[in-house]
Each structure stands twice: as structure tokens, then as C-alpha cells.
Amino acid sequence: MHVPDGFINAPVSVAAGVVAAGAVAAGLRGARRELDERTAPLAGLVAAFIFAVQMLNFPVAAGTSGHLLGGALAAILVGPWTGVLCIAVVLLMQGILFADGGLTALGVNITVMGVVTVVVAYALFRGLVLLLPRTRRSVTVASFAAALVSVPAAAAAFTLIYAIGGTTDVPVPKVLTAMVGVHVLIGVGEAVITMLTVGAVVAVRPDLVYGARGLTAPLKLRVDGELVDAAPAAAPAAGGSPKKLWIGGVVTALVLAGFVSFYASASPDGLEKVAADQGIDKNVEEHAAADSPLADYGVQGIEAPRLSGGLAGAIGVGATLAVGTGAFWGVRRRRTAALEA
Amino acid sequence: MTTPPPSLAVSGLAYAYPDGHQALFGVDLTVGRGERVALLGPNGAGKTTLVLHLNGILTGGAGTVTVAGLPVGKKHMAEIRRKVGIVFQDPDDQLFMPTVREDVTFGPAAAGVRGAELDAVVRKALDRVGMAEYADRPPHHLSFGQRRRVAVATVLAMEPEILVLDEPSSNLDPASRRELADILRTLDVTVLMVTHDLPYALELCPRSVILSEGVIAADGPTAGILADEELMARHRLELPFGFVPSSVA
Amino acid sequence: MGAGHAHKLYRHGHSPVHGLPPHTKLAAVLGFVVVVVSTPREAVWAFALYAALLAAVAAKARIPAGFLLKRLLIEIPFVAFALLMPFVVPGERTEVLGLPLSVPGLWGAWNVLAKGTLGVAASVLLASTTELRALVLGLQRLKLPPLLVQIASFMIRYGDVITDEMRRMSVARRSRGFEAKGVRHWGVLAKSAGALFIRSYERGERVHLAMVSRGYTGTMPVIDEATATRAQWAYAAALPLSALLICLLGRTTA
Numbered sequence: 036m037h038v039p040d041g042f043i044n045a046p047v048s049v050a051a052g053v054v055a056a057g058a059v060a061a062g063l064r065g066a067r068r069e070l071d072e073r074t075a076p077l078a079g080l081v082a083a084f085i086f087a088v089q090m091l092n093f094p095v096a097a098g099t100s101g102h103l104l105g106g107a108l109a110a111i112l113v114g115p116w117t118g119v120l121c122i123a124v125v126l127l128m129q130g131i132l133f134a135d136g137g138l139t140a141l142g143v144n145i146t147v148m149g150v151v152t153v154v155v156a157y158a159l160f161r162g163l164v165l166l167l168p169r170t171r172r173s174v175t176v177a178s179f180a181a182a183l184v185s186v187p188a189a190a191a192a193f194t195l196i197y198a199i200g201g202t203t204d205v206p207v208p209k210v211l212t213a214m215v216g217v218h219v220l221i222g223v224g225e226a227v228i229t230m231l232t233v234g235a236v237v238a239v240r241p242d243l244v245y246g247a248r249g250l251t252a253p254l255k256l257r258v259d260g261e262l263v264d265a266a267p268a269a270a271p272a273a274g275g276s277p278k279k280l281w282i283g284g285v286v287t288a289l290v291l292a293g294f295v296s297f298y299a300s301a302s303p304d305g306l307e308k309v310a311a312d313q314g315i316d317k318n319v320e321e322h323a324a325a326d327s328p329l330a331d332y333g334v335q336g337i338e339a340p341r342l343s344g345g346l347a348g349a350i351g352v353g354a355t356l357a358v359g360t361g362a363f364w365g366v367r368r369r370r371t372a373a374l375e376a
Numbered sequence: 377m378t379t380p381p382p383s384l385a386v387s388g389l390a391y392a393y394p395d396g397h398q399a400l401f402g403v404d405l406t407v408g409r410g411e412r413v414a415l416l417g418p419n420g421a422g423k424t425t426l427v428l429h430l431n432g433i434l435t436g437g438a439g440t441v442t443v444a445g446l447p448v449g450k451k452h453m454a455e456i457r458r459k460v461g462i463v464f465q466d467p468d469d470q471l472f473m474p475t476v477r478e479d480v481t482f483g484p485a486a487a488g489v490r491g492a493e494l495d496a497v498v499r500k501a502l503d504r505v506g507m508a509e510y511a512d513r514p515p516h517h518l519s520f521g522q523r524r525r526v527a528v529a530t531v532l533a534m535e536p537e538i539l540v541l542d543e544p545s546s547n548l549d550p551a552s553r554r555e556l557a558d559i560l561r562t563l564d565v566t567v568l569m570v571t572h573d574l575p576y577a578l579e580l581c582p583r584s585v586i587l588s589e590g591v592i593a594a595d596g597p598t599a600g601i602l603a604d605e606e607l608m609a610r611h612r613l614e615l616p617f618g619f620v621p622s623s624v625a
Numbered sequence: 626m627g628a629g630h631a632h633k634l635y636r637h638g639h640s641p642v643h644g645l646p647p648h649t650k651l652a653a654v655l656g657f658v659v660v661v662v663s664t665p666r667e668a669v670w671a672f673a674l675y676a677a678l679l680a681a682v683a684a685k686a687r688i689p690a691g692f693l694l695k696r697l698l699i700e701i702p703f704v705a706f707a708l709l710m711p712f713v714v715p716g717e718r719t720e721v722l723g724l725p726l727s728v729p730g731l732w733g734a735w736n737v738l739a740k741g742t743l744g745v746a747a748s749v750l751l752a753s754t755t756e757l758r759a760l761v762l763g764l765q766r767l768k769l770p771p772l773l774v775q776i777a778s779f780m781i782r783y784g785d786v787i788t789d790e791m792r793r794m795s796v797a798r799r800s801r802g803f804e805a806k807g808v809r810h811w812g813v814l815a816k817s818a819g820a821l822f823i824r825s826y827e828r829g830e831r832v833h834l835a836m837v838s839r840g841y842t843g844t845m846p847v848i849d850e851a852t853a854t855r856a857q858w859a860y861a862a863a864l865p866l867s868a869l870l871i872c873l874l875g876r877t878t879a
Binding site for chain 3: 457
């Protein structure tokens with residue numbers, strides 16, 4: 036799945052590079068906040084683990100075999116911040132050491148395989164764990180779902196990037212069908228392996244599963260605390276702070292709008308209906324009228340109703356959120372300023 | 377003239393892990409300058425917990441630890457970490473840098489040593505363990521015995537007051553085991569050696585202490601302790617088949 | 626035992642290319658690839674010249690052609706994708722050996738294949754003339770965030786250790802008569818993967834202890850600094866600059 040050079044044009048590659056750099060910077064900050072000076076050794080070892088586990092062959096049938104991509108696994112085991120970092124480092128090293136994935140496509144690769152898989156998987160996993168009863172079974176079910184969705188989500192993200200910056204105008208619906216078809220299958224494998232692996236870790240060292248920390252705290256399941264866990268910080272309650280809630284909301288909204296709207300249902304009618312119901316169509320038209328490059332693109336560049344619907348959905352949600360957040364920040368800034376004055 | 381403070385003085389040290397499991401129940405131990413002491417004890421006696429207190433990785437229990445007169449605590453942490461050189465059991469954990477040279481350099485460089493002085497310190501430490509010619513090799517290309525020796529060098533480079541070795545002879549073939557013993561004998565530092573290898577303790581350390589159930593249960597000449605069958609049995613310590621301490625010492 | 630390093634691309638040597646400081650090489654390769662990617666696909670001759678440039682570098686570095694070509698195989702999944710293009714891309718059709726193929730599709734396939742191959746070849750040349758350690762130092766010199774560089778060096782240092790652990794677990798499984806044949810054996814493999822994670826994470830914690838014991842406080846002491854002279858920079862820049870010249874020519878003529 037590593038994209039080579041020449042697939043995506045230069046401007047979009049650069050844009051993806053900026054997204055990737057931003058995500059890595061956020062990952063560095065987040066990981067340092069959680070792990071402090073332990074960041075480098077722990078993230079390094081987890082990256083080495085991801086790298087190794089990608090080489091573990093899972094036989095499918097008749098001599099064929101598959102392997103783990105690991106984005107969802109990393110997100111669930113070590114959390115989204117460290118997860119993004121680890122995958123990014125693995126991809127960087129694969130690009131430089133093994134020529135696996137083009138150097139100019141590094142941003143695309145990190146965005147698609149690191150950021151999208153980790154964020155989608157973690158948001159879904161965390162959401163399910165909070166919704167489902169507090170049991171180990173829920174953790175396995177949530178890991179399955181998270182990994183299952185993360186792979187076609189990455190494929191969708193790639194298709195999206197290709198639709199915007201592909202060097203050849205491949206008919207997008209065809210690419211989409213092919214990519215998603217293949218990746219749903221891969222996703223099933225990924226989901227089973229991720230679920231089993233997370234299950235194996237939860238059974239022995241539940242305290243090491245980042246995404247399930249909230250579950251283990253009241254259960255007192257730690258096995259051997261020898262050596263290192265001298266001060267296991269009180270499990271940081273994920274989803275507690277407004278910031279995390281906000282991030283979760285953004286992700287969910289983007290996933291729902293941009294992804295589910297063209298994958299969940301097989302019939303284009305249904306998708307268009309979703310788009311119409313959500314007022315997304317209108318949104319796009321307005322954007323087109325405003326002559327913004329993205330909106331312009333959304334209408335002209337893509338013929339496929341499905342993709343333009345989904346894309347417009349994502350853009351619409353993004354824009355709404357940006358405006359909303361801007362307003363929120365503005366209000367808050369003014370309020371704090373007023374308080375200080 | 378006053379005598380120098382002991383290299384290590386532990387008194388009344390007690391510690392419980394955050395999960396409630398208590399590992400140390402009041403350890404008292406003094407190791408004089410230049411002594412070589414073996415720390416013996418069954419699995420789960422609290423040996424590793426004690427070792428992690430010596431350079432302040434674990435703190436917060438009751439009791440005190442002083443190293444060369446310096447109390448272990450936040451205030452002197454950098455100094456303490458330089459003075460107490462711990463060689464961990466698995467050299468792969470200890471050798472975390474890409475090459476042998478960089479790994480040996482890490483400690484003194486972190487302490488602020490630079491330039492020619494740094495090079496000299498590193499070369500001396502590698503010479504002392506006979507690994508100078510491997511300086512530019514990555515650690516994972518070395519044999520296990522060589523890695524253990526480099527691990528000792530990484531700590532020697534910090535010119536510690538006391539060298540703490542966690543199971544130094546584990547996984548070594550007899551030749552490597554003997555080579556390491558030869559090296560340890562030539563060092564003029566205080567040594568505290570945590571081990572299950574009783575013949576090794578007898579060979580290298582005139583004095584032994586037994587840590588059992590979180591306290592020092594015995595302290596005396598190694599030969600005497602190993603010969604006390606009743607004491608040994610009580611603390612789940614066994615000599616290898618056919619080994620008679622008095623025949624060696 | 627020694628099989629753990631078989632995947633390493635590095636070929637030991639003492640050529641002028643091997644001797645260049647790593648950050649100059651990284652910058653040169655990156656510059657080269659960027660230029661290649663921005664070259665219009667119609668300038669077919671430009672790509673031939675790029676390939677010639679790489680061949681010259683390979684000759685200078687004494688990297689055998691066979692070695693280079695073998696490494697290009699990594700591209701295969703995308704070659705399949707490229708080969709589909711002439712069939713699925715709409716637009717003007719042309720007849721090749723009786724097959725109706727799309728002209729824009731052919732151009733697209735050519736574009737991806739040419740640029741992708743040149744990119745892989747350039748990266749392979751970089752990796753085969755630069756040691757692992759040097760690459761990380763180069764990244765450090767190119768101002769990658771220090772924490773990221775640390776993570777990368779730990780990954781490299783422990784990559785082999787962890788892969789070896791994985792191999793030992795596999796040997797242990799097979800010694801007890803287990804042979805993974807199909808989906809129903811995934812549970813066992815996944816348990817190994819889980820155990821591997823726990824071991825890796827715990828090792829990370831122990832490594833941290835070992836670091837702290839030697840005075841680590843969050844930043845690595847700067848020990849090795851890769852430095853480059855002006856002449857070395859100029860030497861390394863020869864590749865991207867000549868590529869840029871070709872690209873500009875290609876843009877004016879295409």
C-alpha cells in the first residue's frame with residue numbers, strides 16, 4: 036500500500052506533507068505529555084514492534100498469506116499520539132531504508148496509513164468501548180470494528196487524495212470500487228488479527244492497552260508491577276476533556292460525512308439522499324458560487340456523484356467546524372480577556 | 377584524619393509498589409569503600425527493588441540510602457546516578473545506542489564531559505574490558521559475553537563510586553564467565569553483585585549478604601555463609617551439585 | 626542467527642558516493658525525486674536522461690546493476706495498478722496488438738512507472754551507499770525534530786532484537802509441532818504478536834531505566850555530528866542540479 040513517487044502530483048503531495056508534519060508534531064506533543072522522558076525509548080520500541088509484526092505472515096489459503104498494517108493495533112495499544120508517531124517513523128524508515136514508498140509521497144503515505152487509520156480506529160474504538168458494557172469482550176469487539184473500518188477508510192482517503200491530485204484521470208468510481216472492494220477484504224483480515232492480538236495483550240497485561248485503561252482501573256488486574264511501574268499515573272480518562280471531546284466530534288463527523296456517506300450504502304441513491312438530507316448538496320453549491328478552489332473542484336473535477344457527495348460532506352463538515360470553532364474561540368478569548376481586565 | 381564515608385549505606389529501607397505489594401521491609405546494609413559484596417537471595421526476595429533504590433529510580437518509601445556520604449534524593453540525583461553504576465541483567469537493555477562507542481559515550485556525555493577528555497574516558501573504559509577494537513560495531517553484532525563486557529564499560533566510563541551488577545554471569549559460557557571475573561578483579565571500585573551464581577560469588581566477593589523476604593537475613597564472609605547448610609536451605613539457596621565451598625577457599 | 630540483517634540494503638564500499646556526508650546525500654536524493662516528479666510526462670527523453678544520471682551515480686558508487694534492478698521489485702503492486710490504467714481510463718483509444726487501449730491511460734501508466742521507478746532507484750542508491758546509523762545522523766542534520774530522530778534510532782537499534790525474538794517464538798512454535806496453515810491458526814500467531822508487544826513495551830521500560838541510570842533527562846547528549854564541506858555539498862548537488870536542468874529543458878520543449 037506504500038504509494039511510490041509520481042502517483043500524486045506535486046502540490047497535493049506537498050499539502051499531504053504539511054498534514055503529515057502537523058500530525059507528527061501533534062503526536063510528538065501528545066506523546067511527550069503522556070510519556071514524558073520515556074517517549075523516545077517506548078515509542079522507539081513500539082515502532083520496532085510494528086515494524087517486526089508487519090513481517091509476521093498470516094497464512095490465508097492455498098499458499099497465500101497476508102500481514103498486518105498495524106495502524107489500528109498501534110492506536111489501540113499505545114494511544115493515538117504515540118500511535119501516529121510510531122507509524123510515521125516506520126514509514127519514514129521504510130521509505131529511506133527499503134525504498135518502500137516514494138520520498139515525495141511520504142506525506143501521502145503518513146497521512147493515509149498513519150493519520151487516517153490511527154484516528155479513525157481510535158475514535159471508533161474509544162466510542163465503542165464507552166458505549167458497550169465494561170467487559171473484556173467489549174474491548175475485543177471494539178478492536179475488531181476499529182481495525183475493520185480503518186483499512187477501507189485509509190483506502191478511501193487514498194482515493195480522495197488521488198481524485199484531487201492523481202497524475203492520471205482514472206475514473207474515480209472505478210478506482211473507488213476496486214480500492215474499497217479489495218480493502219474491505221484486507222480489513223477483515225486486519226480486524227481479526229488486531230482483535231486477537233489486543234485480546235492476547237488484554238489477557239496478560241491489561242494495563243498496557245492504552246485504549247482500555249478506563250476499564251482496568253477499577254478491576255485491579257495488574258499482573259506484575261515489578262521493576263518499572265513505579266508511578267503509573269492515574270489512568271488519563273480519555274474523552275474527558277473538552278479538547279478530546281472536540282477532537283472526537285470532528286473525527287466522527289468527518290468520518291460519517293466523508294466516509295460512511297459513500298461506503299455504508301451500496302446504492303448511490305441512498306448516498307445522494309444522505310447528502311441531500313444533510314443539506315450537503317446545497318452547501319457545495321454555495322461554496323461553488325463562492326469560487327473557492329476546493330468547492331470549485333468539488334463540482335467540476337469529479338463527476339462521480341458518490342465521491343463528490345462524500346468529499347463535499349467532509350469539506351462541509353470541516354468548514355462548519357472551522358467556522359464554529361473560530362467563533363467559539365473568539366467568544367472564549369473575549370470572555371477570558373474580559374475576566375482578566 | 378577521618379575515614380572516607382562508606383560507598384553505600386542503606387538503613388531502614390522499606391518500600392511498597394503502588395499496587396500495594398511490599399517488597400522491602402527495612403533493609404540495613406553498609407558497603408565500605410573498595411569492598412566486593414555479593415547480594416544473594418531467592419527469587420522475589422526484593423533484590424531488584426533494592427538495586428533500583430541505589431540510584432534513586434525508586435524512591436518514596438521509608439528509610440535512607442546514602443552513596444559516599446551523599447543522600448539519594450532529588451537534590452543530588454545527577455551526581456548519584458554518576459556515582460552508582462548499574463549493569464543490568466540483559467545487555468540489550470543496557471546498550472541502547474547504535475554503536476559501542478556511542479553507548480559508552482552516553483553516560484559521560486550526559487554528565488557534561490566533552491572533547492578530548494570524553495574520548496580519553498571512553499577509550500580507557502573500553503580498554504579496561506578489552507573491547508577497544510569493537511568500538512565502532514553495532515552492539516547486536518557482538519556475542520553475548522562481549523555485550524556484557526561493553527555494558528560494564530558503559531558504566532565504568534562514568535567512573536562510579538560503586539559498581540552494581542545484576543546477575544553478571546547469567547547466560548555466559550564458561551570462558552566469558554572467567555574473562556568477566558578477571559576484569560572485575562582488576563577494577564579498583566566498590567562492587568555490589570546481585571547473583572544466583574554462588575561459586576561466582578565465592579570466587580569474587582569476600583563478603584556476602586542474603587536478602588530474604590525484604591530484609592538482610594545474613595551478612596558475613598562468603599565461605600562461611602555458603603558452608604552454613606541450614607541457613608542456605610532456609611533461604612532457598614543451593615550450591616551446584618558436587619560443589620564444596622571449603623575445597624575452593 | 627545472522628539472517629536478521631539480510632534485509633539490509635547497505636553495501637559496504639569506499640566509493641566517493643559512500644564517502645559523502647549523509648545529509649548531503651539525503652538532500653540530493655530528495656531534490657532529485659522532486660525534480661523528477663515535477664517533470665511533464667510528455668518529455669520522454671528527459672526520463673531517459675534521469676535514468677542515465679542514476680546509472681552514472683551507480684557506476685561511481687560501484688553498485689552492480691543486478692542489485693539495483695532486484696530492489697526495484699518492491700514496486701510491483703503499483704506496476705499492476707499502472708498496467709490497468711490503459712484499460713480503464715476513458716478517452717481517446719488506440720489499437721495496440723489488437724487491443725483497444727486508452728491514450729491518456731497509456732500516458733498515465735508511463736508517468737507512474739517512469740517516476741516511480743526513478744524514485745525507487747534513487748532511494749535504493751541512497752540506502753545502499755549509506756549506513757543505517759549515518760542516515761539517522763543525516764536526518765538529524767536536516768533538522769528533523771530531535772525526538773523523532775531518537776525514536777528512529779531506537780527503532781533501528783531494536784528492530785533486529787525484536788525481529789529475532791519473533792523468530793525465536795516461531796521456532797519454539799514449530800518445535801512443538803505447530804505449523805500455521807490457514808485462518809484457523811491465526812489465534813496462535815496473534816497470541817505471539819501480543820506477547821511480542823508486551824516484551825517490546827517492557828523492554829522499552831527497561832531501556833528507559835538503563836538510560837536514566839546513566840543520567841538521561843530527556844535529551845540525548847550530542848555525540849556525533851555529521852558535517853559537510855562546501856566541496857562535498859557541491860559534489861552531492863551535482864545530481865539534483867543536472868536533473869533540474871533536464872527538467873527545465875523538458876518543460877520548455879514539452
